[in-house]
Amino acid sequence: MAEIVTYTEAVSKLRQWVEALQRCSAGESYSIEGTTVSRQDIPNIRAEIQRWHNTVTAMEAELDGKSRPMGAQASFPSPGGGSGGIISQSIWTDYRT
Numbered sequence: 001m002a003e004i005v006t007y008t009e010a011v012s013k014l015r016q017w018v019e020a021l022q023r024c025s026a027g028e029s030y031s032i033e034g035t036t037v038s039r040q041d042i043p044n045i046r047a048e049i050q051r052w053h054n055t056v057t058a059m060e061a062e063l064d065g066k067s068r069p070m071g072a073q074a075s076f077p078s079p080g081g082g083s084g085g086i087i088s089q090s091i092w093t094d095y096r097t
Contacts, residue, residue: 007059014052021045 005013016032023030024045029038037045 005055007056007063010052010055010059014049014056017045017048017052021049 020030020032020037021042024037024039024042027039029036031037
């Protein structure tokens, strides 16, 4: 059965996974949803960010009365900095606050 979450919960999950990526990229471990993740888990962390980004984007589109975006993809900055695509630096900051 599909997991049912509210918009607020989806944004919270996205924030948690973005924080996990930032911490793990810095060489730290991070505990999320009862699981500790570290640098070697970065591919899985990015997949979770993609999942929650897509969920939040779809929910925002529905709240705005628009159709669900098809094939929206998040892109990620490199661990040492740089810029992302769909998840720009400003959005990273917005989801963390």
